[in-house]
Amino acid sequence: MDKLTDEVINAWLDGEATRQEGERIEAAISASPELGMRVARLSRANRLLGSAFAETMSGPIPQRFEAILRQPRRFAPLESLKAALSGLLTPAPIMAAAASLALGVVLGGALLAGSTMAPGIAPDGDGRMIATAPMAMQLASVASGVSEGPLRVRLSLIDEGGRYCRQFETAGASGLACLDAGEWVIDTLASGASAPDGAYVMANGSADPALVAAIERRGVRQVLDSQEEARAIANGWRAPAN
């Protein structure tokens, strides 16, 4: 017969042993007072452990915890965020390509193919895509939902790492830019389809999966409401308090 290991004896004490193991242990205990003592000592240690840390199991819940639970909800559940995103990106003519050219923000096909870098975006030494002025200025200053200029911001959020991110659209593309050490880094760029009249529509009219995936990957600590966003714009997107 195999040696009864401590693992097996513990599993039996914890109700995790198979019936076969249990029978083996019970038989072994009957045959060996020494084993019986060993099991009894383990069992006693376990029992005392439960009593030793029972102090917090009774009595009122401390006020500091009640206060936390009373705080209003500030953070949008991811599911509702996804719904909000798909709602925001329903097909709609948004902006003329000419306007974006005027600002030098051309995203989309050429950039995604990697053949030409758009004037509004430049690579940095680490291979990241960085928004250059004036796109960076637009990202820093435009309120969500305001339709002026070629860049339209849909949503501002703080990710799990505490960085501000803005979901934007421009002619032919939508993307997510996140502020990192003073630079708006393009996290994700998804191409949209151009309608025959030049107006922009999202392919299939819903949130691009790449965008949703990017937001899921970063995690959402907080979606900014319009007041919070206005404050962030006013104070130059200083790092949010943790």
Add this chain to the structure above:
Amino acid sequence: MDEAGIRFRAELRALIPRLRRFGHSLTGSVDDGDDLVQGALEKALLREGQFQVGSRLDSWMYKIMQNAWIDQKRSAARQRQFITPMSDDIVAVGVDGRRDFDAKISLRQVRDAMMQLHPDERSVLALVSIEGQSYREAAETLGIPIGTVMSRLARARLRLVQAMDDVDPDSEKG
């Protein structure tokens, strides 16, 4: 607040005594444990949208607390020495058929013995022996294989028994 938000808070509230006990058993202090609970509650509310409805809220909370505790210990970078592994023959030490297993040992001494354990072993013991998690649940909470739960648990209990023997006047071996 919507119904899901209210329910989430009610479930968190109901868990608080157990979370405090877990914090106490990890840190050895009710106050330090409560600091872990507070951080975990705040984090849980921040991540409310990430909680998968239908999964175990207690496991999720234990995991948040455990991770925060390990982070704290790392950042404190205290070079505290934990007792070194014992040889296998320790199981035979002190075995004496005449011993009285209801010997007087104070619960404070049990807590002290718990604090002598390596943090990894203490976590497993707290989850399984105190919080009543199954091996599978503890493995998921700690992100380790079940086999590792079993071996850590065996080592932890062995050390606990020995530490308790050391302070138990009735366990003097003649």
